[in-house]
Amino acid sequence: MTNIHDIARISGYSVSTVSRVLNHRKYVSDAVRAKVQAVIDGLDYAPSEVARDLSRGKTMKIGVVLPIFVHPYYTALMQSITEAAFAQGYQVTLLPSNYQPKLEKQFLEQFRRRSFDGLIFTSHESPLADLAKYQEFGPVVVCEDPGAVDIAAAFTDRKDSYRQAFEWIRARGYQHVSLMLPREPKLSATSRTMVEAYTAVFGTPPDPTRNWVGSMTNEDGKAAGAFFAKLQPDFVFSNGDDIAAGVLEYYVEHGLQPPAMMGQENETAGRLMGISTIDHHLDAVGQAALALATGAKHGRVEITSQFIARG
CATH class of the missing domain: 3.40.50.2300 (Response regulator)
Structure with a gap:
């Protein structure tokens, strides 16, 4: 396999000169660069990216x-x-x-x-x-x-925005609020922060039996819709606008009146639904x-x- 030493030997120039040509460095005349490049092209040589990585650290x-x-x-x-x-x-x-x-x-x-x-x-x-x-x-x-x-x-920093969201929900008289959490609070910092903000605003922790855990996709939202249709919360705070859209889709498909909702991430779905959201930038x-x-x-x-x- 051709290496830089072969190019140096055939071209008659030092390994350091060949290296400068290969790496497009200065301090090589146009004439020398052209001769070395001709040898490189003739040998169809391609420098090793791994070797380059090692040389530049x-x-x-x-x-x-x-x-x-x-x-x-x-x-x-x-x-x-x-x-x-x-x-x-x-x-x-x-x-x-x-x-x-x-x-x-x-x-x-x-x-x-x-x-x-x-x-x-x-x-x-x-x-x-x-x-x-x-x-x-x-x-x-x-x-x-x-x-x-x-x-x-x-x-x-989600604490302030979550507290503002729950204060907005409470000020509008909603009493049966369900949360959609990505994972159990003990495993997810996002879930913990949502639960802590709810507790700070409403004075008591949310009832875990009213929450949906495992919200990751729009399809998860549709599955949660079936859960909420039986539970009948008056407000659902989702962890994503597109996930909230999945909840709405279930209600629409089954001819049911959906609860009020809020999403997160300020996605197109949330804007089209006209629901409140949180932009985490x-x-x-x-x-x-x-x-x-x-x-x-x-x-x-x-x-x-x-x-x-x-x-």
Whole structure:
């Protein structure tokens, strides 16, 4: 297999000169560059990207751990990270985890072996402290408030917007409010924050038997619609506008009067339905996460989410 030493031997120039030509560096005359390039072309030589990565100390790749692909939160966050990465010449490697700690550990080990320059966890099952240990090998970023754990983070402050949302709901006299949660509160920071905000506003925790747990897709919303049709809440606070649309779709298909609803993520579905929502500004979160993963920023970046009242 042809290598840089063969090009140097055939062209009659040093390995360092050939390297400058291959990497489009300065300090090589046009005449010399043309002669070396002719040898390169004649040998049909293509430089090894792995070798280039080793020489420059970077892979120009960012790993992004995604538990699922279909939830609008992860879709929007992934799009933002990818756009920011491409603009800076980085490639993005998607790492689906399905909330499996074993897979998350594998991704961390790949990062330790320098497969990526940075690793972003959009969500995770493993303890934060376990993720933080790998920071000695480079930037590890989470997309949540890490609290007392010392780890880079880009996230939205949801507390105020959730409290505003529940105050808006209470002020309109709704008494039988059901929550749609992505996962059980003990596993999900988002679910915990929703429950804590509800408790602060209404004075008592929400009845867990009235909540729907496992809201990730529009189809989950339709399944929840059947649950709510029997329960008959007067208000449903969903964790996504498109998910809320699934609830509405079930009610419409069965000729039922739907409850009042609120969504999240400020999606097209929510605007068409005319329901209130919360914009977590995931575009800004994704950009900040990428900056942390590439080392352009350090520490924590907190974005303020926005309650949008409609109807």
